[in-house]
Amino acid sequence: MAMSFEYKVEGGDFTHAGYASSQVKKMLKQLGVDSTVIKRVVVCLYEAEVNIVAHAYSGTISVNLDTDTINMKLADKGPGIADIEQAMQKGFSTASPEVREMGFGAGMGLPNISANADRFVITSEPGTGTTLEISINLNSAAV
Amino acid sequence: MEKGFFHHALTIREDICTGCSLCMRVCPTGALRIRDGKARLTEDRCVDCGECFRSCPVNAIIIEQDDFSRIFDYKHRVALVPAVLHGQFRHEVSMAEISTVLRSLGFTWVYEVEHGAEVLKPAIEDLMKVRTLPRPLISTYCPAVVRLIQVRFPALIRNLATLRAPLEMAAFYCRKVLRDRGAHNAEIGVFYVTPCAAKIAAVKSPVGEESTPITGVINMDFIYNKINRTLRNKGELARGEEHPYTVDPDTLVWSLTNGEASCVNGRTLAIDGINNVTEFLEQLENDEITGVDYLELRACDEGCAGGVLLSSNRFLVAERLRTKALTLKPVKITPGTEEIPGIEAYSDYLMNKVRITAEIRPRSMYRLSDDRDEAMKMMKRSRRLMCWLPGTDCGLCGAPSCQSLAEDIVRHKADISQCVFIRESNMDKELMDKERSSEIMRRIWGDNNFTKNCNKKGAENESN
Numbered sequence: 001m002a003m004s005f006e007y008k009v010e011g012g013d014f015t016h017a018g019y020a021s022s023q024v025k026k027m028l029k030q031l032g033v034d035s036t037v038i039k040r041v042v043v044c045l046y047e048a049e050v051n052i053v054a055h056a057y058s059g060t061i062s063v064n065l066d067t068d069t070i071n072m073k074l075a076d077k078g079p080g081i082a083d084i085e086q087a088m089q090k091g092f093s094t095a096s097p098e099v100r101e102m103g104f105g106a107g108m109g110l111p112n113i114s115a116n117a118d119r120f121v122i123t124s125e126p127g128t129g130t131t132l133e134i135s136i137n138l139n140s141a142a143v
Numbered sequence: 144m145e146k147g148f149f150h151h152a153l154t155i156r157e158d159i160c161t162g163c164s165l166c167m168r169v170c171p172t173g174a175l176r177i178r179d180g181k182a183r184l185t186e187d188r189c190v191d192c193g194e195c196f197r198s199c200p201v202n203a204i205i206i207e208q209d210d211f212s213r214i215f216d217y218k219h220r221v222a223l224v225p226a227v228l229h230g231q232f233r234h235e236v237s238m239a240e241i242s243t244v245l246r247s248l249g250f251t252w253v254y255e256v257e258h259g260a261e262v263l264k265p266a267i268e269d270l271m272k273v274r275t276l277p278r279p280l281i282s283t284y285c286p287a288v289v290r291l292i293q294v295r296f297p298a299l300i301r302n303l304a305t306l307r308a309p310l311e312m313a314a315f316y317c318r319k320v321l322r323d324r325g326a327h328n329a330e331i332g333v334f335y336v337t338p339c340a341a342k343i344a345a346v347k348s349p350v351g352e353e354s355t356p357i358t359g360v361i362n363m364d365f366i367y368n369k370i371n372r373t374l375r376n377k378g379e380l381a382r383g384e385e386h387p388y389t390v391d392p393d394t395l396v397w398s399l400t401n402g403e404a405s406c407v408n409g410r411t412l413a414i415d416g417i418n419n420v421t422e423f424l425e426q427l428e429n430d431e432i433t434g435v436d437y438l439e440l441r442a443c444d445e446g447c448a449g450g451v452l453l454s455s456n457r458f459l460v461a462e463r464l465r466t467k468a469l470t471l472k473p474v475k476i477t478p479g480t481e482e483i484p485g486i487e488a489y490s491d492y493l494m495n496k497v498r499i500t501a502e503i504r505p506r507s508m509y510r511l512s513d514d515r516d517e518a519m520k521m522m523k524r525s526r527r528l529m530c531w532l533p534g535t536d537c538g539l540c541g542a543p544s545c546q547s548l549a550e551d552i553v554r555h556k557a558d559i560s561q562c563v564f565i566r567e568s569n570m571d572k573e574l575m576d577k578e579r580s581s582e583i584m585r586r587i588w589g590d591n592n593f594t595k596n597c598n599k600k601g602a603e604n605e606s607n
Contacts, residue, residue: 001519003526021429029509031518035298043430067515138515 166195180589217332259309286345297505338450409436
């Protein structure tokens, strides 16, 4: 049995960032998923969502949930990432000073997602957009 | 779900409740429903914040307390008094006067709870030095907040600063002093004058099921009335000796908003009001908030000055207490000359007791079923139901929102025909007749709400 949801994300709209994370969090609580696993899902989703808000024009979050796994796909229309390896380094960020001012853009986003996900695939086409695929096993508590 | 996990201090008196549903609408955890014209409590959701008590127009919600005469079962009768009690009286009424009244009621020792915060200050500092603990640490001072975290934010349990409350430290101290002077534990009764329901619930079933040094609770409104009567009747009061163990001005305001946080080093935040706390915890749980070291969270506006058992305006209580703290002259006592050594003399003994060692367990209220497959089915069904429910949250179904009705239905605790919108459309389609619809309405709201009653609030012969 599986469930699917989709959330739209608007580039630059920091006010509403975090909506998808809150909704997904509530559903995982209803399913009785361990709180440490929920925490990992929410960290991944929130970081990825903020990435879209900070860097892209718009994006879509597709969540596919079954009793064992959550798969999240975040596809954005945006500048894309030229050097993914560099973007994966801790502390690397192309965020504008304004974004950093708001407490975002510390360059921890992608490494943080990678550390919390069980499966993490990032593909990007410069000038077109970036797609993140994140999977987390809902039954294991260990990272 | 396990029943009776939490002890609750709040009880709904069915004979008084009119089923007006005000409480259902303010409950921050959605723990109340209306059935047969009465408010019903889902116990495992209740965090004893007391919002329902505050909102009830007919005083149908009562807060349990121990029978006052119970204090006389003990040879040594200690009253533990929180500073907010003093904040309820005019500034001219001294703390010593209030102590005198309390002693005249039968207590043998009146001790200010805030002394216990002296022990908490270094204990929090010690805990803050432990680098392996998550940040921010969340104060466990307010029991309603601890319970809110247990039922709604289980991921944040690990952030709880596992320290006992000033109240318990003060109680340990009083017991120790009396024992050192020859009393037996069984002869000592320690009674707490409580400003709220959550504190009662915490005394009766402590966080992590620790043993408690507190014998019983006396509700603050009861004591307030007693003191007020005495002050008004006696004209002049037998002035008691000024209590020599004056509370440190810093800790006197510990229970007010920012009273605790301002005593902690680092980046601290003080948040009051249960809805503000919930909103903040939601963001904290999403990892949206970083760089905060310590959180003081209080369920009531203005902290304990806004406790549900206080009789005076919370802002006045807070202002009076802050003024008192400013004008308080700490009494310097030469060590060794005092009759009873102050709490600082017992700091080693108390520091050994300050940690909560038992585990604080999560009690998620969201979980639909213990079986993941079943929970998934129920979640799907609830989302399907939401397609049909109007989303107006009118409450006529006896649940606080359409979402909560949908969840009640999948938990087999409600029926979709409780929704007035669904019934109306079913009647339009001639799937339901008027009698049936009205019968459902009466089952939710009771027959009384369908008959003329001139005694209700705002009506011709209003009475209580």
